[in-house]
Amino acid sequence: MKKRAILASLLCLFIIQAGMAQNEPQYTLSGYIKDSSSGEELLYANVLEPTTSAGATTNLYGFYSLTLPAGQYELTFTYLGFQPLTRAITLSADTELNVELTPSSAVLQEVVVTDKAANESVKQVAMSRIALPIEDIKKMPSLMGEPDVIKTIQTLPGVTSAGEGTSAFFVRGGSADQNLVLLDEAPVYDVSHLFGLFSVFNADIIKNAELYKGGIPSKYGGRLSSLLEVTTRDGNAKQFSGSGGIGILAAKGTIEGPIVKDKASFILAGRRSYADLYTRNSEQLDGTAVIFHDLNAKVNWKASNKDRFFLSAYSGRDIWQFDDAFQMDWGNTTTSFRWNHLFSERLFSNLTLIYSDFDYALQDKDEVQGFEWVANQREASLKQDMTFFLNPDITLKFGYQGIYRRFTPGTITPNGDDSIYETTEMQKQFALDHALYAGAEHQVSDRLSLEYGVRYSLFQNIGEGTVYDYAEPGNNGNIEIVDSTVYGNFDIIKSFQNPEPRFGARFMIDDRQSLKLSYNRMVQYVHLVSNSTVPIPFATWSPSSPYLDPQRADQLAVGYFRNLQDNTYEFSAEAYYKKSTDVTDFVDNAQLFFNPHIVTEFRQGESEAYGLELFLRKNKGSLRGFVSYTWSKAEMDVPGLNADQPFPANHDRRHNLNVAMNYDINNRWNVGANFTYATGRPITLPVGQYEFDGYLANYYSERNGYRLPDFHRLDLSATYEPKKNEGRRWNNSFSFGVYNAYNRKNPWTIYTQTKQDDDGNIIGDGTEKEARMVYLFGAMPYFTWNFNF
The missing domain is CATH 2.40.170.20 (TonB-dependent receptor, beta-barrel domain)
Incomplete structure (x- = not known):
């Protein structure tokens, strides 16, 4: 009965929220945010409407969706390493808006640590999650000069290794087999080459890598300790x-x-x-x-x-x-x-x-x-x-x-x-x-x-x-x-x-x-x-x-x-x-x-x-x-x-x-x-x-x-x-x-x-x-x- 009461309360909360939003006409703005130079979708790019502080973030496929009351807005699209883009729109119906952001060399020289928005580490709900920017990985000293996602992970807080010559990593007291490693959503069971001197991840083809040490979303399961x-x-x-x-x-x-x-x-x-x-x-x-x-x-x-x-x-x-x-x-x-x-x-x-x-x-x-x-x-x-x-x-x-x-x-x-x-x-x-x-x-x-x-x-x-x-x-x-x-x-x-x-x-x-x-x-x-x-x-x-x-x-x-x-x-x-x-x-x-x-x-x-x-x-x-x-x-x-x-x-x-x-x-x-x-x-x-x-x-x-x-x-x-x-x-x-x-x-x-x-x-x-x-x-x-x- 307690479980049913909890579910009923959550359902009522969603209905109330949705009902409040219907007091005035609302429409949805959605689309994809891309890199203008390559056409690559940008993961976790940000859309902000400053007057209402409403915003959205693109998902793993570069898609965003933002619902606002009817009206005129100036939306700002941002992604670190790229020039911000501002678009004026009149929202009177559901609208599709795809945008392309231009890489900014000046910004790239200033900031290369993360592809997420400024202050994102403070504002996001997720904790125990660390993004691994590929450009930074490529500049880090590495064994035999080969940039390696796994070797970078082994330097992060909460992560230990068994020593040199191994791609095994241990997160918050868990064993190596308790890490779920996904490559384009497919599980990889052994991440080592040459007995661990290198990992299986070629840095030249990676777009994004994230390690979850805790607070793992309900979408993922099957391992105890972490998600890569x-x-x-x-x-x-x-x-x-x-x-x-x-x-x-x-x-x-x-x-x-x-x-x-x-x-x-x-x-x-x-x-x-x-x-x-x-x-x-x-x-x-x-x-x-x-x-x-x-x-x-x-x-x-x-x-x-x-x-x-x-x-x-x-x-x-x-x-x-x-x-x-x-x-x-x-x-x-x-x-x-x-x-x-x-x-x-x-x-x-x-x-x-x-x-x-x-x-x-x-x-x-x-x-x-x-x-x-x-x-x-x-x-x-x-x-x-x-x-x-x-x-x-x-x-x-x-x-x-x-x-x-x-x-x-x-x-x-x-x-x-x-x-x-x-x-x-x-x-x-x-x-x-x-x-x-x-x-x-x-x-x-x-x-x-x-x-x-x-x-x-x-x-x-x-x-x-x-x-x-x-x-x-x-x-x-x-x-x-x-x-x-x-x-x-x-x-x-x-x-x-x-x-x-x-x-x-x-x-x-x-x-x-x-x-x-x-x-x-x-x-x-x-x-x-x-x-x-x-x-x-x-x-x-x-x-x-x-x-x-x-x-x-x-x-x-x-x-x-x-x-x-x-x-x-x-x-x-x-x-x-x-x-x-x-x-x-x-x-x-x-x-x-x-x-x-x-x-x-x-x-x-x-x-x-x-x-x-x-x-x-x-x-x-x-x-x-x-x-x-x-x-x-x-x-x-x-x-x-x-x-x-x-x-x-x-x-x-x-x-x-x-x-x-x-x-x-x-x-x-x-x-x-x-x-x-x-x-x-x-x-x-x-x-x-x-x-x-x-x-x-x-x-x-x-x-x-x-x-x-x-x-x-x-x-x-x-x-x-x-x-x-x-x-x-x-x-x-x-x-x-x-x-x-x-x-x-x-x-x-x-x-x-x-x-x-x-x-x-x-x-x-x-x-x-x-x-x-x-x-x-x-x-x-x-x-x-x-x-x-």
């Missing part, structure tokens, strides 16, 4: 153009242009490493090859003012070949088809069809002992998102998503008839994932704005398949099957359903400062089967099932936001608390590789994370950049692990400090510096030995009982852009710098071995152990040539 939403460019609809770059380890190129001018366009971008060329010419590494490549493609077609179609695809693969005898490879493939339709000036629809495939393989090429092991995780999805602009104060968003999932844990195929292996296939698993959501953006008054909604999710673990009953499912190593049940195609094995409420509020103290509050519940129905923070791909996914409950998380965050000196500086302080239940971990020495009874290795418990995040960003002037600091704690409590005692999460790092700065010396030279400091991550180490049946085994400390030494590193960069020739479209830029400038040997991991001298000879009777540290990178200079035309 990456949108690619549509392609130049005005003229043909291209760009590219050549660095130390990889080369890339992009070409784009109109198919039909101002109606349809395309963009194609490719990237490939050539580290294999170095290894092939090395006597020590002969037969070893490390390769990655990726390809992005996108076409769009404006069929009419009411219908637009987008088709985008991504394919990427990594291959590691060792001594012509062993190979492993992995990769992502995604495709998304989107149809934007305007049912009316107020009702915007986006229908999306999505396909995603993540596969990985091992191959031993020996004729007798050789085999090939392949596995994958696939999904196909239908998503319908609707936006209804009820009035200037209320925007409603609602929709549905359905996903069909197939999990293939692995198939072994022998190399030949003489192989010692037999063809073996682990049991596939299947699932249906449904979600309905509804939410509202509500401006209650000039000072108070709200975002609220709910997501209802239904997850069904389905057949075909066989489910085993174990005598003691939690007793790994002693598997006793007492019964089994066989399910046919699409038979429901186990169902789970959860309401996921979301709420956010913003109170303006004055025009320059605000207080914000957010709460969200997230539920995750798919689980990463891995016990390592190292980004190797041999970590399969498993659905929630009779032996694996869905993970749940409740997060509460509060924040203070302030802009200083005419929006030159942005400051924010956020505190959060997150409680998660049924989080998944595994017993010590778990057998995760090709285990048909993997459910006996699962352990589920609770986690608790809380912290304070400080962020200061300078937006204007020759010197720009940010300073971020995070104090945080993440702790796990999983029955059956660590003698039933709580222990630090693998990614628990108490202090994280990042400083990133760019300085424009003049119109041709820009220099940058990044400094990173973090306390060492937890690690489990042997603390003694014991003998068992004549075998000398290690005795380990409590789980994550030790910490690696603190991590710190300084990166330096410089970018030079030669003088442009008038009338020529060809432009060059040269980037060079040093990664890890003072040659810090940051620990990647620590292992123990029998004590040896410098020549590798065992010291003593071979029972004495010593610890050895592994680090990845010393000081590494880089150089990259970039061009565009």
Whole structure:
């Protein structure tokens, strides 16, 4: 009854608001805002009517809708990096108004940090959300000179990494598999190239990237910790153009242009490493090859003012070949088809069809002992998102998503008839994932704005398949099957359903400062089967099932936001608390590789994370950049692990400090510096030995009982852009710098071995152990040539 009363109250509120707006004739102004030079729609551009302070912001497709009383108005269209545009209109009927904004080089030199409106960080209701401007990312020092969205994310407050050489990131105490990563709305399951040295995102094709650490809208679900939403460019609809770059380890190129001018366009971008060329010419590494490549493609077609179609695809693969005898490879493939339709000036629809495939393989090429092991995780999805602009104060968003999932844990195929292996296939698993959501953006008054909604999710673990009953499912190593049940195609094995409420509020103290509050519940129905923070791909996914409950998380965050000196500086302080239940971990020495009874290795418990995040960003002037600091704690409590005692999460790092700065010396030279400091991550180490049946085994400390030494590193960069020739479209830029400038040997991991001298000879009777540290990178200079035309 309480739920019905709440729903009835909300409905009455909407009716009252709508009724008040009908006291005088009102009409809707709507359209798209574009870049005049390329035809690209501008995301989050602003429309303002100054006399009434009414305004609107474009969505992810550049569409806006603003309802006003009949009358004459002067509307201002703004987007940072572009010249403002003012249009006088007489609104006497519903009107479509598409505008094109002209890029302003003067503005670009002044402000390059964000594409959102001035003071937007204070005025927007959303908190725990950070935009990642691509132009800034390209100017930051980077490993091997390759701009990287993921590496930038790892410097933000509330985000930690496992160390160097990894694209894994951990948000507010959550694990890496608890991040939902979307590329043009399609999920990407592994974001790393070259074991994490690069990510799968080619910066040259990205239009927009945003990270949500909390306050996640009801439109999104399926992960506990964060959402990273990456949108690619549509392609130049005005003229043909291209760009590219050549660095130390990889080369890339992009070409784009109109198919039909101002109606349809395309963009194609490719990237490939050539580290294999170095290894092939090395006597020590002969037969070893490390390769990655990726390809992005996108076409769009404006069929009419009411219908637009987008088709985008991504394919990427990594291959590691060792001594012509062993190979492993992995990769992502995604495709998304989107149809934007305007049912009316107020009702915007986006229908999306999505396909995603993540596969990985091992191959031993020996004729007798050789085999090939392949596995994958696939999904196909239908998503319908609707936006209804009820009035200037209320925007409603609602929709549905359905996903069909197939999990293939692995198939072994022998190399030949003489192989010692037999063809073996682990049991596939299947699932249906449904979600309905509804939410509202509500401006209650000039000072108070709200975002609220709910997501209802239904997850069904389905057949075909066989489910085993174990005598003691939690007793790994002693598997006793007492019964089994066989399910046919699409038979429901186990169902789970959860309401996921979301709420956010913003109170303006004055025009320059605000207080914000957010709460969200997230539920995750798919689980990463891995016990390592190292980004190797041999970590399969498993659905929630009779032996694996869905993970749940409740997060509460509060924040203070302030802009200083005419929006030159942005400051924010956020505190959060997150409680998660049924989080998944595994017993010590778990057998995760090709285990048909993997459910006996699962352990589920609770986690608790809380912290304070400080962020200061300078937006204007020759010197720009940010300073971020995070104090945080993440702790796990999983029955059956660590003698039933709580222990630090693998990614628990108490202090994280990042400083990133760019300085424009003049119109041709820009220099940058990044400094990173973090306390060492937890690690489990042997603390003694014991003998068992004549075998000398290690005795380990409590789980994550030790910490690696603190991590710190300084990166330096410089970018030079030669003088442009008038009338020529060809432009060059040269980037060079040093990664890890003072040659810090940051620990990647620590292992123990029998004590040896410098020549590798065992010291003593071979029972004495010593610890050895592994680090990845010393000081590494880089150089990259970039061009565009």
